[in-house]
Amino acid sequence: MHARVAAVTTGALLGAAATFLMPVSEARAEARPSPAVVAHRGASAYAPENTLAAVDKAAEMEVAWVENDVQRTKDGELVVIHDSTLARTTNAAEIFPGRSPWKVQDFTAAEIARLDAGSWFGPGYAGARVPTLKQFVNRVEHHRQKLLLEIKNPQLYPGIEQQIVKVLGNEGWLDAHHLTSKLIVQSFSADSIRTVHSLKPAVRTGFLGTPAVADLPSYARFADLINPSHTTVTDAYVSAVHEVRGPHGRRLQTYVWTVDDAVTARRMAGYGVDGIITNKPDVVRDALPWG
Template sequence: MHVRVVAALVIAALGTVAVLLSPTSDARAGEAGAPAVIAHRGASAYAPENTLAAIDKAAQLGLSWVENDVQRTKDGQLVVIHDDSLRRTTNVKDVYPGRAPWKVKDFTAAEIARLDAGSWFSPAYAGTRIPTLERYMRRVEHNHEKLLLELKSPELYPGIEQQTLRLLGKEGWLDRGHLGRLIVQSFSSDSVRTVHDLEPEVTTAYLGTPSVAQLHDYARFSDLINPPYGALSKGYVAAVQTFKGPHGRQLGVFAWTVNDAATAREVAAYGVDGMITNKPDVVRSAVASG
């Protein structure tokens, strides 16, 4: 009897260790079995998107996951911004009036550091800056958050996959303690495949809605399929989840961008594994209440 009890405890302990060491162990884990809630560009309904203020706000709301977008400056620095132009979310037209169309790739990191990335959202955020990815990663770590990192428009930035992975490694995000807190995604299937080939342990996600016939191919290099919620159905989610990804686990589905309670409940009923949202507190409350 004693031997059987000890054996059972050992097996249970080994199972726990296996889960903890799994690079995707946290990727589908929401609160009390509910879908994970991912703060889109940070808590972007309440603070300027893709800024340190937005991820701080997500942390204040008690959110585990934040999402961001990564691009590259003229002098090769990785920065966190969604649009390939600086125009919408900064005062670039005022600071550099003669440099239309104000593409991120046409400005150095020092030039971008001069821009106000907060006033467009609210005067309360005047002087907020576009963060470098390095600074952003350190704030995510400080906040004990998890990161859904999007490689934005990788066709504009050859080699951005390797460069991003090097920085993640430098910041310690490719060790066992961090792999369960990191997902790298892109709208480019080639970019997702490149990330998987370079660092097979990193959890990856494809942004889009491949046909069911294509899912077998995507499952070779992507752990999640992340479609817009309007393209989803219960049947499609179930079809995705019949496949196993490169880490031998069921493919996950994170839907975007869900911003109201009614939609959150509807999408949760499809069986998705997560929802990406500008209003993470609203979505979290909706899925928690059923």
């Protein structure tokens, strides 16, 4: 068997690129026996999303992978929250009534630290806080879990990639052990992922979306994973992703989102996906025949 070179011309975003394609049989031979189960924003069906409590709940459920979202405060602190505003998952409207629409980037870290990020989910989580990225990765490390970190809205936060890499380095997440098996950085922004790859090529990176099959070799210059919505995935698409080698010389992987029911989980596993991102990791794990 031999590798063949595929040249693909893309638009201004990706530019021209070439990469090696693997024979399908080799890609299948390298396929994982079961998909990783990733707790979306922590075990977010059972605890308030992106909080330390959600990490703890995932650990209690013995889920190895946790996903989160990172944004930046007015004074430059990296915090873990999904929305670009604080309104949905905190009591910012109550504490700061005159500051609508309560954008994350308009509040200091100290102000955000005052907010209740748990009561909206349930009274048992009253007082939960929006964690900093440092707090979050330390809790994940405490549980010996793995992290799928999403750079959220990078267009709002110039230079956020450098800051994330710095925090990860300071907290011990850029050593060989973490880089090999415990850390993936992803984003919907190809530019953001390309930046992470240029800053720290050893970091595994994922592009959130479903690029055309013809464009996959261009993404493979800077992304190790293609992570699409499960609604856009077919068996043929997963196979096409697996045929392409990424920046570290291994076949591209694919983690699908967001799957919360057994039927879809089994179908995705049948397609050969490498990971399933879910709010209900117990449901997905129990649905898999090897779970």
